[in-house]
Amino acid sequence: MTETQRKVGFLVCLVTIVLALLDLQIVSAATVPIVRDLDPEHGIDKIPWLVSAYALTSAAMLPLYGKLCDVLGPKRVFTGAIATFLLGSALCGAARSMGELIVARALQGLGGGGLMSVTMVVIAHLKGPGEDTAQGGNLGGIVAGGGMAVGPWIGGLLADHANWRWIFYVNLPVGLAVLVAAAFALKLPEHPVRRPIDYAGAALAAAFSSALLLVTDWGGKRYPWSSPVVLGLALAALVALALFLWRQVRAPEPVLPLSLFTVRELRLGFAVQGILGSAMMCAIYYVLIYLQVARGVSSSSAGLYLVPMAVGLAASGTLTGPLGARGWSARTFTISGTATSALAFALLATTTGPDTSLWLIRGELLLAGAGFGQLVGQLILLVQGAAPRDQLGVATTGIRFFQTLGSALGTAVFGAVLARLYAAHGTGGDVSALARLTGAAHADGVRAFVDATRVVFWGGAALMAMASLLALRLPRTRPAAPRTPPQQETVPA
Known part of the structure; x- marks a missing residue:
């Protein structure tokens, strides 16, 4: 590839990641007009499926996307994922009922599962010598922070001043431009000898x-x-x-080879990424709940408190480039990022109360974002650098797969802990009933909820401290990646 093609390729990847991050956040701001338009009587009960359908199909596709990249080549899979995502987006915009919208959202998720993961495989093929930290760190931190900050805002803007259908239609011109640019600019390795999938x-x-x-x-x-x-x-x-x-042990071409876990960087990288997924959901979800339940902040205003975290993500992600050029390794960023995040959670657990300064909460979220920003891109680079070249796809999508599972498990476990501790104070366990209490009963309920929330934040601190210990076990100098012998078995194209 020429230098111009590589620059266009990086721009294509950047736009694709922004598209993926925006679509994760943008729908949440438009659920009310969607229900009002499609099913005002019973649509509210179907809102959870509007989110779950996309999450389920995108997570389910991650292991297969990685294997397809290694077998067919990343360009074909990249363009196929974008085309599927655009088809789903068009059908979402044209939906005439909640049922149609949920089915179209599931189809959109089939493509959406590849927007982030396959894009990172493409970036790995585009990078030249010495660009690992700069390109990956900047890309991961900036777009993650920007997507978190502007996603709900764009969704609300389109829903209020245009029509909720444009939340999905806006993907079409951007996605088509990405497809055209990818067709002309991306010159990536192809695999003429097919292997079984x-x-x-x-x-x-x-x-x-x-x-x-x-x-x-x-x-x-x-x-x-x-x-x-x-x-x-x-x-x-x-x-x-x-x-x-059982299948991965016996399959000739496993979709997630267990041999990857014999490489220390991959084994530890997958574990830290799973913990990171849990911790990020803890910071985002339960801080927002605290603001709404204990402090009376409206749901729309509570989302603005994520802006400091987004700024921290973007700033630290940007700084990983210059620091990487000065000799900081992925191991250094992983240790620093996990330790910074653990400190932020410890501060949240220590200072959070019924009357805590909201500016202090913003500062602690900024610190948490600074820690997360050092991890978002660097863990992917760590895994890609240690993976065998012919398993780059499954290694890259594997780390996204573990983050998705970690996010789901973290939300559920922390939620169960919060509910149990809140109920143990004799409140009955129904947090939503707190808004209906008055006087001393309300004050007691708020204190019980805050006490339970502190324990959740201590759990986040413990998780990130565990991640720091895992990061310390990473080798200081990475040995050469093991090479898999070439496959002799072929199947008809």
């Missing part, structure tokens, strides 16, 4: 992730944790996981 393993991974996400989404909310539905889903997840591991 483990579709059975991919299906088992999809079944496991879908069941697990439904357990974390429904447990304690739609159904009690001890209900037959939740217990049945948990059992299905365990069975699917056991069958998946």
Whole structure:
């Protein structure tokens, strides 16, 4: 590739990641006009599926996307994922009922699962010598922070001043421009000799992730944790996981080779990324709940408190480039990022109270973002640098897969802890009823909720401290990546 093609390729990847991040955030601001337009009587009950359908299909596709990149080449998979995402976006915009919108949202998720993960595979092929830290760190930190900050705002703006359908239609011109630019600029390795694809393993991974996400989404909310539905889903997840591991040992071309876990950087990188997913959800979700329940901040205003975290993410992500050029390694960033995040959670746990200064909360979120920003791009670079070249795709999508599972598990576990501790104060466990209390009963309820929230933040601090210990085990100098012998078996194209 020429230098101009490489620069256009990086721009294409940047726009694609922005598209992915915006779509994760943008819909949340438009749920009310969507329900009012499509199903004002019963649509409110279907809103959870509007979010879950996208999350389930995008997570389920991650392992398969990685394998397809290694077998077919990243360019074909990249363009296929974008085309699927655009088709789903068009159908979402044209939906005439909540049912149609949910199905279209699931189709959009099939493509959306590749927007972030496959794009990072493409970036790995575009990078030249010495560009690992600068390109990856800047890209990860800036777009993650920007997407978090402006996603809900853009969604609300379009819903209020245009029409909610433009939330989905706006993807079309941007996505088509990305497809055209990718067709002319991206000159990536192709694989003329086809290898078999483990579709059975991919299906088992999809079944496991879908069941697990439904357990974390429904447990304690739609159904009690001890209900037959939740217990049945948990059992299905365990069975699917056991069958998946069995399949990966025996498949000639496993979709997530267990040999990856024999490489220390990959093993530790996957673990830290899963913890990071849990901790980020803890910081975002439970700080917003605290602001709304304990401090009376409206839901729309509470979202603005994420701006400091977004600024911290973008700033620290940007600084990883210059610091990397001065000799900072991915190991150094991982240790620094996990330690900074642990400190931010400890401060939240120590200072959060019924009357804490909201500016102090903003400062602590800024510090948390500064820690997360050092990890978002660097963990991917760490894994990509240690993975065998012919398994670059499965290694890159694997780290996104573990982050998704970590986010789901973290939200569920922290939520269960918060509910149990709140109920232990004799409040009955229903946080939503707190707004209806008055006088001393309301003050007691707020103190009970704040005490429970502090424990959740201490849990986040403990998780990031554990991640710091894992980061310290990373080798100071990475050995050469193991090379997989060339495959002799071929299948017809």
